[in-house]
Amino acid sequence: MxxxxxxxxxxxxxxxxxxxxxxxxxxxxxxxxxxxxxxxxKGILDVILTLPMVLPPTVCGYFLLLLFGRRRPLGMxxxxxxxxxxxxxxxxxxxxxxxxxxLMYRTARGAFESFDRDLxxxxxxxxxxxxxxxxxxxxxxxxxxxxxxxxxxxxxxxxEYGATSMLIGYTPGRTATVSTTVYQLWRTNDESGAxxxxxxxxxxxxxxxxxxNLLEKRNRSTKWRLK
Amino acid sequence: MALEVDIEKQLGPFHLRAAFSCxxxxxxxxxxxxxxxxxxxxCIAGIEKPDRGSIVLxxxxxxxxxxxxxxxxxxxxxxxLFQHYALFPGMTVRQNIMxxxxxxxxxxxxxxQADAMMDMLQIRDIASLRPEALSGGQAQRTALGRxxxxxxxxxxxxxxxxxxxxxxxxxxxxxxxxxLGGYGKGIIMVTHDRDEAYxxxxxxxxxxxxxxxxxxxxxxxxxxPETRAAALLTGCKNIAEARKxxxxxxxxxxxxxxxxxxxxxxDGLQAVGIRAxxxxxxxxxxxxxxxxxxxxxxxxxxxxxxxxxxxxxDTAPVWWRYPKExxxxxxPKKLGVPPADVLLLYE
Numbered sequence: 150m151x152x153x154x155x156x157x158x159x160x161x162x163x164x165x166x167x168x169x170x171x172x173x174x175x176x177x178x179x180x181x182x183x184x185x186x187x188x189x190x191k192g193i194l195d196v197i198l199t200l201p202m203v204l205p206p207t208v209c210g211y212f213l214l215l216l217f218g219r220r221r222p223l224g225m226x227x228x229x230x231x232x233x234x235x236x237x238x239x240x241x242x243x244x245x246x247x248x249x250x251x252l253m254y255r256t257a258r259g260a261f262e263s264f265d266r267d268l269x270x271x272x273x274x275x276x277x278x279x280x281x282x283x284x285x286x287x288x289x290x291x292x293x294x295x296x297x298x299x300x301x302x303x304x305x306x307x308x309e310y311g312a313t314s315m316l317i318g319y320t321p322g323r324t325a326t327v328s329t330t331v332y333q334l335w336r337t338n339d340e341s342g343a344x345x346x347x348x349x350x351x352x353x354x355x356x357x358x359x360x361x362n363l364l365e366k367r368n369r370s371t372k373w374r375l376k
Numbered sequence: 377m378a379l380e381v382d383i384e385k386q387l388g389p390f391h392l393r394a395a396f397s398c399x400x401x402x403x404x405x406x407x408x409x410x411x412x413x414x415x416x417x418x419c420i421a422g423i424e425k426p427d428r429g430s431i432v433l434x435x436x437x438x439x440x441x442x443x444x445x446x447x448x449x450x451x452x453x454x455x456x457l458f459q460h461y462a463l464f465p466g467m468t469v470r471q472n473i474m475x476x477x478x479x480x481x482x483x484x485x486x487x488x489q490a491d492a493m494m495d496m497l498q499i500r501d502i503a504s505l506r507p508e509a510l511s512g513g514q515a516q517r518t519a520l521g522r523x524x525x526x527x528x529x530x531x532x533x534x535x536x537x538x539x540x541x542x543x544x545x546x547x548x549x550x551x552x553x554x555x556l557g558g559y560g561k562g563i564i565m566v567t568h569d570r571d572e573a574y575x576x577x578x579x580x581x582x583x584x585x586x587x588x589x590x591x592x593x594x595x596x597x598x599x600x601p602e603t604r605a606a607a608l609l610t611g612c613k614n615i616a617e618a619r620k621x622x623x624x625x626x627x628x629x630x631x632x633x634x635x636x637x638x639x640x641x642x643d644g645l646q647a648v649g650i651r652a653x654x655x656x657x658x659x660x661x662x663x664x665x666x667x668x669x670x671x672x673x674x675x676x677x678x679x680x681x682x683x684x685x686x687x688x689x690d691t692a693p694v695w696w697r698y699p700k701e702x703x704x705x706x707x708p709k710k711l712g713v714p715p716a717d718v719l720l721l722y723e
Contacts, residue, residue, distance in 0.1 A: 270423045271462035271519075273449035275476050275526050289466050 156322050157330040158349060160238055164313075164326065165306040168245035172302045175246075176253030177295065181283075183254075184261045195258075202251035206311025209247050213316050217243065238324050240317040245306035253302040260294025261287070297364045304357035308350065377562040379530060383419055383429035383439070392416065392426075394588035396581055398562055402553075403591060404573040405566045406609050407583030413566040414459075416588065417532045420564075421456045422449035433529055455528030459535045461519035463507040469518045470494070470503040476526035493521045497555070512540040513548055520552075524559075531556070533565040537572060549575055570611045574598065582606040600639075603723040607649035612719060613695040618648040624715070631694070632686030635662050638716040649719035652679070652697040657704075659712025668707040669693055678703055682711070 183194050201209050217224045217234045227234065234240035264287055272282040288295065310328040317324040319333050327346055334342040377400045385392040392412045407413045418424040420431055422438065425446060431439040433454070438447050463472050473490045480486045494500040497517045507515060516536065523531065536552070537545045553576055556563060567573050573580055574594055581591040584605035601607040607615055618626045620641045626648055627634050635648060665685040670693070672679040678700060681693040696711065 265460075265462065267458045267460065267462040268464060270418075270421070270449070271456065271458055272464075272475070273423065274421050274452070274454060274456040274528075275478075275522065276450045276453075277475060277478060278450065281478075286464050289464075 154322070157325045157327045157346065160241070160324070161307055161326040161328070164238065164241040164245050164309075165303050167242045168249060168306045169299060169303045171242070171246050172250050172253045172306070173299050176250060176257050176298065176302070177288075179254050180257035180261050184258055198254050199251045201247050202255075206244075206248055206309065206313075207315055210244060210312035210315030213240075213243060213247060213312060217316070235316060236318055236320070236324065238317060241309070241313050241324065241326060244312035244316045245309045248309050248312055249302040249305040252305055253298045256298030256301065257291070257295050260291035260298070263294075264291055293364050297361050300357055300360050300364070304354060307353060307357075377530065377560070378434060379420075379562055379564075380430070380432040381416070381420060383416075383426035383431060385415065385419065385424070385426045385428075387415070390586055392419075392586045394419075394583075395429075396588055396591050398564065398579065398591060400560060400562050401579070402556075402563050402565060402577040404577030404580045404594070405564065405583050405588070406570060406573045406580055407566070407568060408609070409568055411583045412586040412588075413568075413583045414534050416583070417456065417534055417564065417566055420452075420530070420532065421454050422447060422452050423456075436529075453527075453529045455523035455526060455531040457516075457519055457523060457531070457533045457536055460539050461507075461515045463510075463515055463519055463522075465507055468504050468506055469499060469510070469514075472507070472518055473521045473525055476522040476524075479526075489525055490521075493525045497521050513544055516540070516548065516552075520555075529561055531559065531561060531563045533563065535567055536565065537567075537569075545572070552576070568609075570609060582609055584609075601649065601719055602721060604647055604649070604721050605723075607719055607721055611651065612649040613652040614650045615647055615721065616691075618645060620645045626718070626720075630688050630691040631664075631684045632688065633662075633664050633684055635713065635718050636715045637718045637720060638714075639720060641720060642722065644722050645720060646723060647721040649721055650694075650713055650717060651719075652695040654713050654717035655694075655696040655698075655711040656714070657702075657708035657711060659714060661712055661715050662718070663710045663712030665709055666694075666711050671707075676700060680707070 179198060183191055183198070186194065214235070215221065217227065217240065219225070219228065219235055224235065232239065234243055268286050268290065269282050272286055273279070308328055310332070313326060314329050319325055319329045325333070327350055331343050331346045331350065334346065378397065380397045382395040383392070390412070392415055394416045405413050405416065415424060419426045420438070426439065426441070428441045430437065430441070437443070437445050438452050439445060464475065470490055473493055474486060477486045477489055480489065491500065494503055497520065499514060499517050499521065502510065502514055510518065537549060540548060549572060565576055577594055579591050580594045580597040582589040582603070582605055589603060589606060597606065598610050601610050601612065604615055616628050616630045618628045620643065621627045621634060623640055624637045625634055626637060626641055626645060628648060666682040667685065668680050668682045670681040676699065677697050680696040680698070682696060683693055
């Protein structure tokens with residue numbers, strides 16, 4: 150423990166932070182659009198968008214490799230632009246986005262679906278623009294649900310292992326994340342090192358779940374319906 | 377103010393067909409729940425899009441399927457008071473009302489107008505409360521204020537009292553009627569409550585399973601409903617099939633009686649309606665022997681259910697309501713109906 154290298158924590162945090170920003174907007178956009186779709190289209194899109202949540206992360210990693218692999222069209226195109234994803238830390242962002250997106254999408258969709266449409270309509274008949282209504286009324290009314298979604302997605306991104314290890318592997322000081330480090334240290338019989346990172350993981354997860362619970366409780370108590 | 381509506385919309389098996397016009401003053405649309413009343417309002421507001429037809433307000437075309445005109449709700453200048461008031465959560469009463477003043481650029485002017493509206497509605501003292509802290513009546517006033525500051529060309533009220541406690545309704549109805557008395561534009565109110573419709577409105581239209589029937593003066597609507605749906609919705613308890621037997625006489629097979637009428641019976645008569653209050657023991661016209669089969673006491677009235685002597689056995693009993701002071705020791709042997717109270721129903 151004397152040469153404590155905190156790189157995995159830093160790497161995990163930057164991957165999770167970047168993926169959360171992407172997932173926040175993508176999740177809200179998808180949730181908003183899907184909530185308005187006709188039922189059949191909604192059902193199909195819902196399955197596709199939620200699939201990464203139930204698939205083994207290694208399968209997601211496999212698909213990501215198919216997409217971004219160095220001999221695949223998209224992978225070659227990105228490499229021409231100077232973006233290297235495979236075996237490189239930004240690849241971790243793509244893995245985290247895919248795996249954590251369903252969490253954001255589903256919580257945001259749940260929040261949007263319980264949103265009282267009368268509120269949006271009332272705004273429209275008052276002459277308020279749809280953009281104003283979206284940000285000031287819809288997002289404000291659903292903010293606890295959306296916040297809970299992004300916290301969950303952040304936590305999931307932080308703990309991502311399967312897809313990440315397939316896409317970016319484990320290179321100390323370059324691609325190592327908290328979760329890949331735990332496995333690597335355990336494999337090399339560094340029990341105390343593994344234990345340290347397990348504790349870091351536990352602490353982060355506990356804080357996140359606490360935050361989600363607090364948010365959900367507040368959400369329930371401020372819900373107002375006239376009887 | 378003049379509103380011309382002629383629209384059609386198909387929603388699965390439900391077919392909405394509304395053609396009516398209305399002027400300034402209170403127009404009520406009376407209908408059972410699920411009859412398409414709110415959908416009609418939503419079409420006028422631009423929240424829902426009709427399949428065919430046109431909506432014209434003061435010469436302004438809001439919707440015309442042939443000319444492909446469909447103004448967004450923002451451009452229609454139509455106020456919509458929702459059943460649960462739809463106040464924006466997280467905003468105070470004042471902020472909610474200010475939302476209706478987004479067109480006013482000057483902040484001071486905006487605040488002055490909001491204050492004036494709150495004074496008029498007597499909600500200035502709750503200006504800093506949020507929706508969850510408001511009573512039903514306060515929420516209604518706030519929502520109304522938010523609409524009125526926006527100065528719409530037409531005001532629509534969707535079941536405005538259904539979210540309120542019964543004992544509050546009467547008071548708030550009177551207050552709202554007074555408050556909106558000076559409002560020069562047209563007001564359309566949707567309700568399923570005939571008492572509320574009668575109290576609030578000048579004219580009434582009937583909505584029955586998606587079909588809007590002609591708008592009439594409210595007194596005329598109650599005196600001559602003309603259709604079964606209108607008779608039912610205006611509270612007529614006894615409706616039975618009937619056929620014309622004379623210029624001013626009909627026969628009711630289910631009750632096996634002939635009834636004299638005041639109005640001339642037209643061809644195509646389908647049924648007659650008799651309000652529960654119309655039966656009288658001392659009435660000489662249309663008097664027939666009856667048997668009271670059940671009596672129920674209400675706070676200020678009695679309800680008697682009876683059968684005519686010749687009534688078919690598989691038909692429902694007839695309802696009779698009368699004030700307590702008319703109650704006698706023995707139930708009456710005969711009940712009569714003034715010919716003017718026999719409602720002739722053609723549909």
